[in-house]
Each structure stands twice: as C-alpha cells, then as structure tokens.
Amino acid sequence: MAKLMKAEICLLHIVETTTFPSSISHAFSGFEKKVEEASNENLKALADKLHTNHGIPVSIITEVGKIYKRIVHVAKQAHIDIIIMGTWCWWT
Numbered sequence: 001m002a003k004l005m006k007a008e009i010c011l012l013h014i015v016e017t018t019t020f021p022s023s024i025s026h027a028f029s030g031f032e033k034k035v036e037e038a039s040n041e042n043l044k045a046l047a048d049k050l051h052t053n054h055g056i057p058v059s060i061i062t063e064v065g066k067i068y069k070r071i072v073h074v075a076k077q078a079h080i081d082i083i084i085m086g087t088w089c090w091w092t
Contacts, residue, residue, distance in 0.1 A: 002056045003054055003055070003056055007056075007081075008056070008057040008058065008059060009047075009050065009056055009057070009058045009059070010059045010060075010061060010074075010078060010080060011043045011046060011047055011058060011059070011060045011061070012060075012061045012062075012063065012070075012071070012074055013039045013042075013043055013060075013061075013062045013063075014062075014063045014064070014065065014067045014070045014071065015032050015035045015036050015039065015062065015063070015064045016065070016066065016067050017032065017064060017065055017066065032064050036062050036064060039062045040060065040062050043060040043062065044060060046058075047059070047060050061074055061078075071083065
C-alpha cells in the first residue's frame, strides 16, 4: 500500500507507563528506558528490512505513555494520514 501510494511508513511502538506503589517503584526504575531501547533496536531492524526489500522510506518512533494519548499525539505531530494497528498474539 505504501509503495503504491509513494508514502512513507512510520513504525510506532508505545511503552505504556505503569504506576507502582512507592514501596516497590525503585525496583522498576530504568525498566521503561530498557524496554524503549530494545524497542528501538527491533524497529530499526524492521525498518531497514522494509526499506531494503521494498524501497519504502521508513521512520521509527518509540514513545512512553498512555497508548491512546501517544498515538493521537504522534499522528498529529507527524501529520499521519492513516493508522494501521497490529498486536502481538501469544497463539501465533
């Protein structure tokens, strides 16, 4: 679809924020940053593969926050025309 429309693909991954009681929050300090870094590595590999195999320009964005808020924010900021969402399923 992107190739046909001569469009760019933006791969977006959102690390949802979680609030923990203060008594255990220190145990999770830095966790979101590690997930964000891993996400960027995986998105970069996928973006490179898409660009190499199909010649489609691909950008990557990883955000941290509430999923629905970050999708809307990025879509407005990047002037995204269409959003196609997917999810991971444990049975596939």
